[in-house]
Amino acid sequence: MTRSSGFKVGMGITIAALAAIPKTAAQEPTLSVDPSRLPRLGTIDERFQSYNVEMVKVTGGRFWKPYRSSASAPSAHGADNAGNMPASANPDLYAYRAPIDLSTRRLRILAAALAPAYLRVSGTWANSTYFAESDEPSTPPNGFRAVLSRERWKRVIDFARAAGAEIVTSMAISPGVRDAAGRWQSDQARRLFVYTKSIGGRIAAAEFMNEPTLAAMGGAPKGYDAAAYGRDFKAFVAFIRNNQPDVIVLGPGSIGETTASQSPPQSSSDFLRTRDLLAASGPGIDAFSYHHYGALSQRCAPGQTTPEAALSESWLASTDRTLAFYRSLRDEFAPDKPMWLTETAEAACGGNPWASTFLDTFRYLDQLGRLARAGVQMVAHNTLAASDYGLLDETTLRPRPNYWAALLWRRLMGTTVLDAGVHAGVHLYAHCRRGVRGAVTLLAINTDRTSAAKLRLPAASERYTLSADHLQSASVKLNGTVLELGPNDDLPRLAAVTSPPGLIEIAPATIAFLNVGDAKNPACA
Numbered sequence: 001m002t003r004s005s006g007f008k009v010g011m012g013i014t015i016a017a018l019a020a021i022p023k024t025a026a027q028e029p030t031l032s033v034d035p036s037r038l039p040r041l042g043t044i045d046e047r048f049q050s051y052n053v054e055m056v057k058v059t060g061g062r063f064w065k066p067y068r069s070s071a072s073a074p075s076a077h078g079a080d081n082a083g084n085m086p087a088s089a090n091p092d093l094y095a096y097r098a099p100i101d102l103s104t105r106r107l108r109i110l111a112a113a114l115a116p117a118y119l120r121v122s123g124t125w126a127n128s129t130y131f132a133e134s135d136e137p138s139t140p141p142n143g144f145r146a147v148l149s150r151e152r153w154k155r156v157i158d159f160a161r162a163a164g165a166e167i168v169t170s171m172a173i174s175p176g177v178r179d180a181a182g183r184w185q186s187d188q189a190r191r192l193f194v195y196t197k198s199i200g201g202r203i204a205a206a207e208f209m210n211e212p213t214l215a216a217m218g219g220a221p222k223g224y225d226a227a228a229y230g231r232d233f234k235a236f237v238a239f240i241r242n243n244q245p246d247v248i249v250l251g252p253g254s255i256g257e258t259t260a261s262q263s264p265p266q267s268s269s270d271f272l273r274t275r276d277l278l279a280a281s282g283p284g285i286d287a288f289s290y291h292h293y294g295a296l297s298q299r300c301a302p303g304q305t306t307p308e309a310a311l312s313e314s315w316l317a318s319t320d321r322t323l324a325f326y327r328s329l330r331d332e333f334a335p336d337k338p339m340w341l342t343e344t345a346e347a348a349c350g351g352n353p354w355a356s357t358f359l360d361t362f363r364y365l366d367q368l369g370r371l372a373r374a375g376v377q378m379v380a381h382n383t384l385a386a387s388d389y390g391l392l393d394e395t396t397l398r399p400r401p402n403y404w405a406a407l408l409w410r411r412l413m414g415t416t417v418l419d420a421g422v423h424a425g426v427h428l429y430a431h432c433r434r435g436v437r438g439a440v441t442l443l444a445i446n447t448d449r450t451s452a453a454k455l456r457l458p459a460a461s462e463r464y465t466l467s468a469d470h471l472q473s474a475s476v477k478l479n480g481t482v483l484e485l486g487p488n489d490d491l492p493r494l495a496a497v498t499s500p501p502g503l504i505e506i507a508p509a510t511i512a513f514l515n516v517g518d519a520k521n522p523a524c525a
Helices: 055-059 105-112 124-128 150-163 187-198 226-243 274-281 318-333 358-373 401-412
Strands: 030-032 040-043 049-052 061-064 094-097 117-121 129-131 146-148 165-170 203-207 248-254 287-293 339-345 378-381 413-418 427-433 440-446 453-457 461-467 497-499 502-506 510-516
Touching: 049 401, 055 061, 055 124, 055 146, 055 150, 105 150, 117 150, 117 378, 124 129, 124 165, 129 187, 150 165, 150 187, 187 203, 187 226, 226 248, 226 274, 248 274, 248 339, 274 318, 287 318, 318 339, 318 358, 358 378, 358 401, 358 413, 358 427, 358 440, 358 461, 358 510, 401 413, 401 461, 401 510, 413 440, 440 453, 453 510, 461 502, 502 510
Parallel strands: 030 453, 049 117, 049 378, 117 165, 129 146, 165 203, 203 248, 248 287, 287 339, 339 378
Antiparallel strands: 040 413, 061 094, 413 427, 427 440, 440 510, 453 502, 461 497, 461 510
């Protein structure tokens, strides 16, 4: 595990606009790219591209209701965790789910194809989940809202092993884990770690709690403030250092200070500022974690975002704005610690209706490109298979467009990041090709809905173009062929189209991975 960003400033950018003619509808500027000369920026964690399985999906309970939902009321078997919604939640926004079956063959095949990854099992629901002493679910004790049985946690460990994933989680912080003075006690955390180790599992990294800036909504005791957080966080760090010294301590895992996704707004007395949390908690984190959503979905804030804005520069750049805010706090309170984005998706509250379509693939891949270029070490998409922002449909477990994009990234984009520059007209990112010495893979994202982007390459390339019949399509094409699973859940062959040296056009509203196998880039040797 890398505990520093490993990034250096690249010199000698070799990309230039060749066309001197002003841009018009008939004449687009051509970008000349020499992959052999792109300088090295740094490296990212091999598990950079990761994902969340919400704790409520493991225990069973109420989570964001899909827009096209037929979810039923809780069964008698699942009633123990049926009421575990966040505080002050609107029940109409949620639907009950039985615990996810992590032994499902299709789910394991698709998750393993994204390996290696971090599997984060957390979320607001984790803050008030009781880890039971038995295998059978039971009624949550006072101070908790849900129960995690040993058997269900064992299934998480088995799934992580099968999927080539390392587990990241967070602790319960609700009134049930506190003494008479309201101080956090480590008994529940100790039980979770001891049991995990006893069955051959491992927790690689842990946050103290999920989203402490929203502590009141997340199940913390009434009146919980920065001073209480600082006291509790120090106790958590002491517990980890004394009992689990190999576990990466993540923190603070904040959200809501830079975008329209604030809920409640910063002016609310219930909202805790990250600066105050860090000042109170002092040193102790190994990596600085934060969350980012560009907005609240239509469930929680109708009209806040629209599909028309999904390709806009303002929307896509919200990733940079949030990173800049939290990185400034990292630099002040935890200098040189790596940055981890431990929860992100199209929009909070389960995602908008278009989060499950090709339209969101532009945001997904652009976000990965931006954050890798900026040196962020881990990005955990929320979720693997829940609500509208899941990589997989939660009912059928069939891949959505973002899953296929994730698979291409995993196959093609290595851990060495190159400097492809920043350009108008196309979003361009470059990495050393995964597993091929000297090779370079470019990711070209054309967000223009009407005009093609033009690249000129001096060498032949293998091209993987993602497109759809319409932007809000639930399916995606690779080089003109719809991507879908085979009859035995076999992944399709991801076949490239060879392009000769020279001009390459990236059609309007399409995405292309371009592998230059003969780049001979010394940074990739």
